[in-house]
Amino acid sequence: MDTSSKGRRRVAVATLVPIALGFGVASVVCGCSSGPDPKEPICDDDPTVKPPQDGCGLFVSASLGDDANPGTRAAPLKTLRKALDLVEEGGHPHHVYACAETFDERLWFYDTSIWGGFDCTNGWQHLGADAKTVIAPNRPEREVVTFGGREVTLANLRIVAPDGNEMDRTEACSIGIVAVRDEAALKLVASEVITGRGAMPGGNSIGIYLSAGSEIEVIDSLIVAGDGADGEPGAPAEDAAAADGRPGHAGADACTVDDAAATREVTTECDDETSVSGQGGPGLPDEGFNAGYGEPLPDPNPTGAGTGGVGQQGSMACTDGQRGLDGAAGVHGQGARPPGVVGWVRSLGKGQDGTLGRPGQGGGGGGGSRGGATACGAGPVGGAFGGSGGSGGCGGKQGTGGFAGGVSAGIVTRGSKVAIRGSTLQTGRGGRGGAGGAGLPGGSGAPGGEGGGGVPGALPGCRGGDGGNGGPGGGAGGGLGGHSAAIAYLETAEVTRENVQATFLLGTAGKGGAGGDPDATESKGDDGVAAEFLPFAAIDPNDPDSHELQ
Template identity: 40%
Template sequence: MRTLSEAIARAAEKGRSVYACAEEFEEAAEVPAGVAIFGGLDCASGWSWIGETAKTVVAPGEEAIALKVMRGEGTARIEDVSVHAADAQARGASSIAVLVDGAEVELVRCELIAGNGADGADAPSEVPAQASPGNAGTDACSDLDASGAPDAALPGGAQVENTCGGALSIGGEGGAGRVNNGGSGQIGEPGSLGAAGSGEPAAGDWSCAAGGTGQGGDNGPAGEPGLAASGLGALSASGYVGRSGGAGGMGKPGQGGGGGGGAKGGAAICTDGMPGAGASGGSGGPGGCGGLPGQGGGAGGASIALASIEAKVTLTACVLKAGNGGKGGAGGDLQPGGLGGVGGTGMGGSKAACAGGQGGQGGNGGPGGGDLGGPSLAIAYRGDAVKLEGQMTLTPGTAGVGGPGGSSNVAENAGAEGVSAAEQEFP
């Protein structure tokens, strides 16, 4: 047959063996249980065996498991075949030369050579929305009651809420303006800080500098950093999957600023000589939303010459060589907390009312954890250990380094380095 895959399919159908020329086949191959492949044959010279100096080469030119032995009845046997897996290209992908899925197989005088695993993907970054400003108060003498007279009280700027993924920050309402005294603003939420400005004049003199301006809210607490990735990863019939770093915690919202105090009005403060309320205070700005959590990225891909999953594999006089594991991806950067809203303006009249305090900045999100570096393994197995006979050469490459934690590893939560080993058992 012109292709190895077609020859294998015909052999499985008819209960025959495959005899392969000592040439290169640029294709990935799947071998059913019970099929035998005898490579290293000189097809130009009477199909004589030249396996000591030239082998049948299976080398797909693109990313793929180069040769898979499938589960089923019967023992597969492969002689004098050199299997080459290409370097992985997609982020976090692995390079695996031979994978045996639950089958019984004997490999004799074979070469299993894996390429390099690909580096893992870095996590993306996002920016949170900013908070709205507080609301302004009301000018003195700016409103009339039902009889046409100035109001005896003017409400302060309405509170402003900032909803952040279920969490809430509130800028306190501004203090009312009244005839005989100014009202105090409300305290910002959450928490007990973000104190309101006082609306009580001292010794008859009203001054925002004397405690009337609402206090700014405290900044929100930062989120916890994500956990660094560690361990082996997972081995299955689909190949290898590494471990990603954990996501950080979301920052908490900043505290809302306190409302500004309202001003005292009095008799004859308006143009018609009628008593009226003083100007009212501005509301506090709500706190900014907490920073979004930095995410984990992607683990580095593995380089594995032979992966055996719940199989019975015997190697005789074989050469196994792994490439390098891929680097783990970087965790996502911490997200800065949103700025708090500015306090609302206290409005004017005979005495100016006071501004609300600015909301606190949201806490930074926690940086994502760094991702696991890819392993480099001559043999990786889950289940029975691979049986080795005769002169064997098992050569692992260099394991991939773990990815840094987010924001230049500020939380020192880099992922662990991958494993480099001739043989490695997986749970």
């Protein structure tokens, strides 16, 4: 880090000029210029060179302070939170000076600067560039410092974010600093931002997260991001196994009915379609009727799957119905592809869901046979009926896509100006993408009904065809591996490399999640990306929650 007085002077000019304007150091009366008012403090000095004075800001000491105190050098406050509250209430300069101690706090404020690294037992002398005021909450917090405003300087601080909370998904991430308002501006000087690991599933670890329209200047600082957490696996197919088909009805025996109504079909109601068997052909006194075909009927149907049997004609006996065609397998979801969306709590790079398997076709009905008075005598003279086909099984349910692994990033911006000099950005490991959920097998097709029995002189009816099996559900795609990026930015953001002079120490990117069907290579999620500069998308087409990260 640049600890020279020259570097410190640049900071002082950039951040303290507004204070000089707010607390004018000269007055003009009757055209005559007076010198400084001895009762007014001089607040335009660099506090790291010359100790700050009462009236220039509020003073805070964790070891010596009391929140009932006025916040002066001699009677400091105890907590940064109290100092920031007093500034917000009005009547105090927007500067807070803190001893080089540890504060177990989580802070949120607007348009206030915090200077750390002071020796509160020795006249509030600054202890140098290596001295830090530590802000480290000892409990799960989604972020440590949240700020807004155009005139914010954080100097000589060590901001330590805890690991993400495994028990609460809203705090699964670990973030050091967040700019939540548009057009916020931050100058980070001689400071360290260190974040913990993201929590399962898919929690990010991000040093600084900037909202759209904000600006940041990082000078002589260190940003260290922890590891991103592994992504959540996609759910396997929901609910129970796919429904099996229904067995076909048996045909009526010869010489038992005079009715010409066909043997009734059977139906399987599925989520997206219905499988219907073919009706059994009726047996009339002088001929047997053809049977119905099973649905859904393939088009084209070169093998004649699910077609109905032919009824008896003359000496030509009836034929059985044909087995229904098995349902088509569901389509496997594609694995997630870069760049994905880098969000606040977690990132989006979801694998595609699989699709439902198609139901099996119903079997064709069996053909009918003729009866007649010669064979039947004085009773009913109808012939034997064909059995109806069995209905097909329903298609298997599909798996849902795996989710992205957590990102490890030094700075994430959704549309900000970034300038860095004399600083180091270090990242950890991106989380592994979640595996895609497996699809379920389809239901079994049911057997066709038997043809009606014959009598001497009258042939039996023919059997209905079996229903086809339902197609298996498609396996889902695996999630995108988590990125490891020094600076991740929305594709439309303004980030110029000429304004970034930093040392980058990159971790490894996370592996992509496995697909729900390990044999479907297109279902594996892509690995994350390790990069100094990484653009990301605004929307994940596979995740309806993308808009929540805007």
